[in-house]
Amino acid sequence: MSDWIRTTTTDDELRYSLVGLLRSVFRSIFCGSTLKQNSLTIHELGSVARLSAGAYELFGGVASVLLRGEMVNRSTQVLVVGGGPAGSTVASLLAREGIDVTLMEKENFPRYHIGESLVPSCVPILELLGVRDKIESHGFQKKCGALFDWGGERWDVTFGEKSDEGTYSYQVQRAEFDHLLLEHAKSLGVTVLEGVEVKRLVFDGDRPRSAIWVEAGSDDKVQEHEIGFDYIIDASGRAGLMNARHLRTRRYHDVFQNIAVWGYWEGAKPLPAGPEGAIAICYVTDGWLWGIPLSDGQFSVGLVTHKDLFRTKRQEGQSLDEIYQAAIKESPVIADMLAPAQLVSPLGTEKDYSYTSEQFAGPGYFLVGDAACFLDPLLSTGVHLAMYSAMVAAASLASVLRGEFxxxxxxxxxxxxxxxxxxxxxxxxxxxxxxxxxxxxxxxxxxxxxxxxxxxxxxxxxxxxxxxxxxxxxxxxxxxxxxxxxxxxxxxxxxxxxxxxxxxxxxxxxxxxxxxxxxxxxxxxxxxxxxxxxxxxxxxxxxxxxxxxxxxxxxxxxxxxxxxxxxxxxxxxx
Structure with a gap:
């Protein structure tokens, strides 16, 4: 593994690297020279950005600009599109194997995302990534199980009740969790570009060979750039770069065509039963409710209902808030917990239509996470499927690149x-x-x-x-x-x-x-x-x-x- 992957440095190394960075920046600005002419590689630049929290904050903006300049018309061994849990996981695991990885993300992190409840299978993968200690020390709410109020029965599930395999997981603020994973990928040597959008891919026969990208949010007249690669991993989520613009093989299921409506509450009572930090999953006539305790004291409550029922209620004149509040009143568990609480956020809505792609991999590419398939959120398996698929894809591709299979x-x-x-x-x-x-x-x-x-x-x-x-x-x-x-x-x-x-x-x-x-x-x-x-x-x-x-x-x-x-x-x- 190259020296630039190290995450700890001495004070002398810090001063030396910062001086080198400043010298190269000034030469680039005032003398018209390029980063390559000043012998400052992308990897060295990424290393400087990782030397300390203070240095990263100070030079993060400069590094982002310079990385964009260096990325114009270059190539990479593996291109990952998307910086969510699937993308950051597969990129990190490949980088740990000494593979040159570039990750492009449309948003600038941290950014909001729904899907706060994780399952225990994520913990061993966090351990494999080497990021578990960072997640643990961040202070997320521990999740030791679930409480079901379902079909006239109430029961709880405790993780690890008869096993020591993954005895807990976390309830997370996804903006913070996803940001930690992406920053960890950078610390492992992944070249990360945020605020850039991959517009399309260029194929050689049925094999993608390069990606055309632009600054995110720019108009049609902006300059396009191209990056070549040996393999591409589509981790672009439900937007689905490969499926939406090239493969077009996504098939939506007849079942699980649902709409989610959610908001955040403060002052909620704790769960009446169940293990520490449990998610509440509660049946109502027109669907089900989730209740998720978060570390900042907020309580995430969402309604999942079929699209036809939702459409009918809206056509009858019911507002989003009326539909949401009526479902809460119907659930004894959620209604009691929210009795002293206040809704402190606008309501969010999202289509939770389950789908799958005809194939998850092909010549030169892998689809991971939601880019390959999406399942109803009832069991909080979204991040699990993202990180699990990323782990298997990374293992598969690493073996291919080493010539093993x-x-x-x-x-x-x-x-x-x-x-x-x-x-x-x-x-x-x-x-x-x-x-x-x-x-x-x-x-x-x-x-x-x-x-x-x-x-x-x-x-x-x-x-x-x-x-x-x-x-x-x-x-x-x-x-x-x-x-x-x-x-x-x-x-x-x-x-x-x-x-x-x-x-x-x-x-x-x-x-x-x-x-x-x-x-x-x-x-x-x-x-x-x-x-x-x-x-x-x-x-x-x-x-x-x-x-x-x-x-x-x-x-x-x-x-x-x-x-x-x-x-x-x-x-x-x-």
Missing amino acids: TEGAAQQHYEKAYRQAYLRLMLVVSSLYQKNGGTDSYFWEAQRLTLRDCSDVDLKQSFVDVISGIEDLRDAQATLDLALETTGKAMAEWGGWHWKPSDLNSSDLNGSEWKKALEQNGDLDALSAEERELQEVRSQFFDTALQRPPTTLPEDARGLYVVTKPRLGLALLS
């Missing part, structure tokens, strides 16, 4: 791992949305979607492992034999909806064959569009978990899994 093999593994995580959570969310199934049905659903067997008394732990993201971390390092054995067993035990068990109780049936059996029984005709889609999701999940992708799996992709020691990458099951 082919691009096709690594991308097949990434596709399988991320899609399986997404589909599993989608099925658990769908079971909860039925609302009348009861806790036993939710816990059984979760157990059948794990790669481990468990006793009846441990069913709740399967639910906890799935919603906390821990099960996905296990999958990333699971062996092929275990996946085949336990997923086949789960398929054999599956109860499911609307089908005849006598025809479908064989572990020899894969997901596609289940669908065929359903069609032969004629049961699919009786399903609604939403139910039919969920049947498709079940088939996809089991096909994916059984290593049966839509296309033939390359020989060197069989049995791949993620390793973090001695370095991040993929390994082949021997």
Whole structure:
């Protein structure tokens, strides 16, 4: 690893670097010379900006301007588009492997973002990044579980109740959390440009080779710049650079087409039950409410309701505030907590339409986080999916760049791992949305979607492992034999909806064959569009978990899994 990646310096080094920076700046301004002519590299400039908090604050603006000048018409090994948790995570992990990474972010951080509640699977990834201590010392509210008031039942979930794996997570102000991750990426040597927008990509056949970018918010007449790359990682969130402007393969689900309305309160009572810092998830007639305690004393409360119900109420003349307040009054838990509180923010709204892309990776590119898929926020899995997909993408790409596996093999593994995580959570969310199934049905659903067997008394732990993201971390390092054995067993035990068990109780049936059996029984005709889609999701999940992708799996992709020691990458099951 190069010397410029070091994050600690002596006073002499600090003075020397600052003098060098000032000398180069003055020469650039007054003598018309460039940074390259003054032997000041991007990496050295980034190192100076990281030498101390005071130096960073003092020279951050200068560094940003100079980096833009240096970035004109240059190339990078890996370009990451987007500086949220997915982008900063994948960039940091690749940089730690000695890979040249440039990250471009449209906004200037810190910036506001919804999605404050994290799940425990994020903690091991923060540890892998080397940023956990920074997050811990920042003072975010610890989250040790959740309180569900759902479908006429009330129960709590405590992370780590029977395990020491990720015993807590955090409730975070995303502006601060995301900023910490992005600053950490800079400290690892990632070249970060904020306030720049990637307008489009330039392809060589079906492989992207360069990106055209401009200053964010500029008009059409502004000068465009180009940066070349070997690989691009799209972490641009729901905006979806690759999908919106090039691939156009995003498909929205018939289910989970919801609208979120939220605000922030002060003076709320603590939760009446549940573990420390728990999120409250409460059923109401037209949807559900979240309640999230934050470290600054504010309480985030949001309503998630179907778009058709929301549209109808608005057409009937109800204001945003009336819809929001009526839902709060309907929830005994949330209403009681907010009785002494005051709403201290305007209401925010956002479409929470769930979607997935036809493919998560292709020649020269990976889609991570929301750029690949988005799931309803019921279980607070957005940041988990972002950081999990970023970790698997970084491991896959690092192995490719080191020549350990082919691009096709690594991308097949990434596709399988991320899609399986997404589909599993989608099925658990769908079971909860039925609302009348009861806790036993939710816990059984979760157990059948794990790669481990468990006793009846441990069913709740399967639910906890799935919603906390821990099960996905296990999958990333699971062996092929275990996946085949336990997923086949789960398929054999599956109860499911609307089908005849006598025809479908064989572990020899894969997901596609289940669908065929359903069609032969004629049961699919009786399903609604939403139910039919969920049947498709079940088939996809089991096909994916059984290593049966839509296309033939390359020989060197069989049995791949993620390793973090001695370095991040993929390994082949021997």
